Amino acid sequence: MPQLEVAGAALTYDDEGPRDAMLTPLVLVHGWTANRHRWDHQVAHFRGGRRVIRLDLRGHGASTGVGVRTIAELAEDVLALLGHLGVERFVLVGHSMGGMIAQTIALAHPERVERMVLVNSIGRMAYSRGRALLMAASALVPFKLFVAANIQRAFAPGYPREEIREHVRTSSGVPREVVMTLYGAMRTFDLLDRAGEIRTPTLMVHGYHDVQLPVRQMLRMAKAYPDAVVRILDAGHELPVEKPAELTAALDWFVTERP
Secondary structure, three states: OOOOEOOOOOEEEEEEEOOOOOOOOOEEOOOOOHHHHHHHHHHHHOOOOOOOOEOOOOOOOOOOOOOOOOOOHHHHHHHHHHHHOOOEEEEEEEOOHHHHHHHHHHOOOOOOOOEEEEOOOOOOOOOOOHHHHHHHOOOOOOHHHHHHHHOOEEEEEEOOOHHHHHHHHHHHHHOOOHHHHHHHHHHHEEEHHHOOOOOOOOEEEEEEOOOOOOOOHHHHHHHHHHOEEEEEEEEOOHHHHHOHHHHHHHHHHHHHHHO
């Protein structure tokens, strides 16, 4: 697994697929407490014909590093990796917190983002009563219980319990400092008032049963985008693993067929 040293972190990444100058590389950014393997289905589909880059964000998966406080800092990590790989222009795909990172990059460097896909993501964090209770409880309950509660509620009813337990195990391996500081970073994330500035053609794919970031919040953001397409799937918050084939098909259509 290749790694890149960036600002006190070692970022683990995969860079796969052919270097075809006619096809813009895909860059896949995972969400909070996840890792780059959330994108396994999408990578398996695209790497046969297109360059695909994905990374473990600092403190996640096989990457090291703590102390990051903002979504903008994570965006700088992604840009540092792309600079290292010599990728100037790309299609940016972000899930949940990864979508917040994607929007941050699209606003700062619109000339570099050819298209953008936001998966279960929003432009402004708005907390439901359930999420507010979890946040209040975070200081009172054991850390692993807090993480487990957040992950379990991310999936739509009926998703296999044994697979949820595996995702809980993976998320529980992220250092507490990283989990809680990035929870705070998402809590203060707010680009909604600037959404109209994002001229990048954007696909927003969301789960109808998403209680983490409800679909109505995404639709509020979508209305502000000058060029957005919305797809709503029968799933919860974890579309890359809940409905991998349907998400991959939507991505494929957007990057290869949509004018």
